[in-house]
Amino acid sequence: FGIDRTGDGVPAFDFRVCTEHPERPVAMDNGLAVSVPYGLEGLNGADVVAVSSTRARHFGDPVLQALRDAHAQGSTILSVCSGVFVLAEAGLLDGRRATCHWYHAAEFARAHPTTTVDADVLFVDDGEIITSAGTAAGIDACLHLVRRELGADMATRIARRMVVPPQRDGG
16 A cells, blocks of 8 residues: 555555646636646556546546546545535436535535435445545544555545544534
8 A cells, every 4th residue: 555654554555637638727616727647547556546526526537437437447435525425426426426526525425316415424335436525524534544454544544644533423
């Protein structure tokens, strides 16, 4: 998973931020623009693909296919908040249970009736797909994934460094 560069036993990870068009800066809601170094090929071989929240509700075929390919190659796919819309449009949530921010739950349920929406939890772990409610619940989902893959001790160490509870109940 990585090399310990901190001395506290928490591994460092190889993160790749990817976009469909890396030649174009990504405009943020606050007026800033972020340069993203990787195209969608950056998803190849990823252990985990994290999909951020988004205001978009429809996505280009290259993005959807890249997510399908990553899933087919065995990547765990984790969405935060409204990022669940991307997973659903890619067909990755058909017949599954998922969550998203309560604000988007009714819209999501209408748009994706083949997915069972549970808006009363912080996250849903459906094996290779994990969905989280709001952005803070994304931290809970990520710590859950670390706990699942690397153990409770590692999740606790990461939570301690972040100054967040290692596990909390939602509802």
